[in-house]
């Protein structure tokens with residue numbers, strides 16, 4: 095973490111700059127690596143969309159009376 099006031103490097107665990115006593119902003123929490131629950135939810139959303147499209151197609155196609163079919 096570089097001090098926003100004087101730009102000197104400070105270790106991550108420090109709250110105050112060792113050089114100018116400026117309060118350092120807290121380091122951002124590391125983002126969680128691929129949350130399995132959200133991945134599962136996304137998968138189910140995709141499955142749901144595919145199902146809706148499939149149901150619509152199977153329902154629509156016999157009712158379309160397209161020439162040549």
Ligand SMILES: [Zn+2]
Pocket residue numbers: 097098099100101102111112113114115116
């Ligand atoms: Zn500083």
